[in-house]
Amino acid sequence: MMKCQFIFNLELSYTPQFLCHPMSLIVQKFGGTSVADTEKMKSAARKAIRATLAGHQVVMVVSAMGKTTDHLIALANELTPNPSSREMDMLMSTGEQVSISLLAIALHSLGYEAVSMTGAQMGIRTDSSHTRARIQSISTERLRQALDSGKIVIAAGFQGIDENFEITTLGRGGSDTTAVALAAALGADECEIYTDVDGVYTTDPRVLPEARKVARISYDEMLELASLGAGVMHSRSIEFAKKFGVKVHVRSSFSDTVGTLITAEPESLSAEVCGAAIAKNDVRVSVFDVPDKPGVAMRLFSKLAEAKIATDMIVQNIGIDGKTDISFTIPASDLKNTKAVVEEAVGEIGAESFEIDEDVVKVSAVGLGMAEQSGVAQKMFQALAERNINIQMISTSDIKISTLVPLDVAQEALRSVHEAFQLQLPPKAAPAPSKEAKPTAPGGRTALSREEILSKIVGMEDIIIDQITLDQNQSRITLDDIPDHPGIAARLFDRIAQAGILVDMIVQSVGHERLASISFTVPRSDLEKTLEVARNFAKESGAAEPGFNEAIAKLSVFGTGLRSHTGLAYRMFKTMSDGGINVNIISTSEMCVEIS
Ligand code: ADP
Ligand code: ASP
Ligand code: MG
Helix, strand or coil: CCCEEEEECCCCCCCEEEEECCCCEEEEEEEEHHHHHHHHHHHHHHHHHHHHHCEEEEEECCCCCHHHHHHHHHHHHHHHCCCCCHHHHHHHHHHHHHHHHHHHHHHHHCCCCCECCHHHHCCCEEEECCCCCEEEEEEEEHHHHHCCCCCEEHHHHHHHHECCCEEEEEECHCCCCCCCHHHHHHHCEEEEEEECCCEEEEECCCCCCCCCCEEEEEHHHHHHHHHCCCCCCCCCHHHHHHHHHHCEEEEEEECCCCCCCEEEECCCCCCCCEEEEEEEEEEEEEEEEEEEECHHHHHHHHHHHHHHCEEEEEEECEEECCCCEEEEEEEECCCCCCCHHHHHHHHHHHCCCEEEEECCCEEEEEHHHHHCCHHHHHHHHHHHHCCCCCCEEEEEECCEEEEEHHHHHHHHHHHHHHHHHCCCCCCCCCCCCCCCCCCCCCCHHHHHCHHHHHHCCCCCCCEEEEEEEEEEEEEEEEEEEEECCCCHHHHHHHHHHHHCCCCCEEEECCCCCEEEEEEEEHHHHHHHHHHHHHHHHHHHCCCCCCCEEEEEEEEEEEECCCCCCCHHHHHHHHHHHHHCCCCEEEEEEEEEEEEE
16 A cells, blocks of 8 residues: 655755655664674564565664774874874774674675665765764755665664765764654654663663663653753663654664653653653763852853863752852763863853862652642752752752762662662553654644744754743742752752742752752742741751842743754843843753753
């Protein structure tokens, strides 16, 4: 039966075209461990053959064999600690070229027609940021020709070519992004991600064996989990999936069990948390005694943004005596650059000193449901307090709560959060219906349709802004100089929850001499009640008299690609500071950047 598909020619500025294709199309991606030796390659080849025999056209996207990419990087580092990024791309891209050709040979040996293609041959055009390039367009003509002539196409993951024909790579783990981008460009029916686990779990099953495989997870949740450390998917691949509505199926290379579907809807509409993640490669940077004036913090972040350093968990304590402390986390891979940038900035902005802590991990809980439910953050703080785990930093947003805890308690912290939300058990409510693939967004917002998205972007990986909202009815409360020991956040937010107050944004950071500072926002109508709780808490715990700002506004920007495009928080920051507005709290998540 002829099947009509809506195909977008992405190179011609995304003009929609109606084309009729006789067959359905499946993209199958195989990660490094799934093609680690020729036996595994044959078994991957058999999966593609089976799909072909079932009547599908098949594009296989393949990673480098086993740990090849690591070995190539190690070789370069034997020569110099700072190899040229152009040459690194030239080097790393060879890994995928080896596996695609071998896989084509494997298919030929099994009697099937197949052709391998590099990024350049497929027309995957990227920008010129070597080792972290972004896809701008994919010309599908050559792929289509090969598919229509009955061949299985074997595509090199992780690589592309820039306008000067230079080979680029998309960043570690980027083959997932190649796969989903190809699925989007070709209008594939499904993108299967074959890997060494049989689906997406509530947390990394290699860290917590009690983790549960989820049947389904929403784009927003997967995106958040991926960017908070769940390495099972490259987070940028989920940006593609969400933008273009690609149905993604994560499953095992080594069995035929059904895996996890990543789609618009969550597994359960009522669960407050769907998963927990741990990020071990984060480093905390604290800058002390920064002059508390509009524009000062902005200068620090502008320098970090210029150096393309992705900052997360940005917490700015509320200034006392005209001085404030700023803490944030950065990826460990950016540590050297960050040190240089911060050292320079400290002198320039008149700050006192800075501190770097590498022995930290970020433990996060994620769930679309938490936007609608109160006490979720409290539950997480309580779980950590019960194990006597000290929280160094907190940052919350609509769909995630992140805490920074000491590295040596990483697994215990993750386990306590996982248990607190009973993630090992299936969600109580019936799974969300699967039929209506309507794009949804939390808080009753409606997401843009695929057509609206396509009409807005020039490059495939461009940032998309769906909506900007302003909530003018908030107040901010700050507790400063709290002697820092395990359980303070848990006790404070327990009292606040008991008073029936709904807390919105929460940030906490450590300052000088192990004194913590917690700021949070509440509805303005609850300010008096909250202050009473806060004053009692301050007296008991030896903290300073709470400070507050009665009238603050929360500006939220919703969209896709907000975090992987470094610098959006900075741009908002700058706009505020240009207008002479002081920013109190910043919170970033995958789908929302908020400042108040
Ligand atoms: P591939 O080489 O196939 O791309 P990766 O190593 O990149 O595979 O991703 C698979 C790994 O992701 C698993 O082996 C698992 O340890 C890890 N992982 C982290 N978080 C999760 C999670 N929430 N669910 C499943 N796997 C996870
Ligand atoms: N081979 C690349 C890496 O190891 C890309 C990938 O496997 O996704 O990062
Ligand atoms: Mg991977």
